[in-house]
Amino acid sequence: MANKTIKTIRVDVDKCNGCRACEVICSAFHAEPKYSSNNPARSRIRVIREPFSDIYVPVYAGEYTPAECAGREKYTMDGKEYEECAFCRASCPSRPEFKEPDSGLPLKCDMCEGEEQPLCVKWCLADALIYEEREEEVEEAVEQEELEIGLETLANKYGLQKITDALSRMNEKE
């Protein structure tokens, strides 16, 4: 078994005030060169804003998908119906969100790799974004895979029967 770090950003929607500082810092951090510009359209987090109803929902960019979903979702909050897929995290062909505006390449939150903590969390003065880390035990699948590749190579070279005979001789000696 090995340990894996799981990183989570918890979103407290009730605390978000729609200031969009998270969008600004995210786009600046990912600009080339870093901090040379800021354009929320390049941000990996976007805030759905409904000021008249005091509704603000930060959404993080998730996986890229080349195919559109066959089924769609629609939300109604405080009497307002939101557009189809409004809160979806995917960068997908059916909408412009989470795409680099110039190249159209998909954007995905990388948790500000290399930084001590995600910058959107650091810049959210309302504490609507909370960063958490936890360790989880995972199977060492890679090593098992390597073992199987090694055995396959030996079997190809010497024949399966020879490998099986050698293994049973080793077992007898133990």
Ligand code: SF4
């Ligand atoms: S910085 Fe915080 S309060 Fe401001 S929009 Fe982003 S999540 Fe909301």
Ligand code: SF4
């Ligand atoms: S964690 Fe970093 S990359 Fe992800 S949305 Fe926040 S600022 Fe952007």
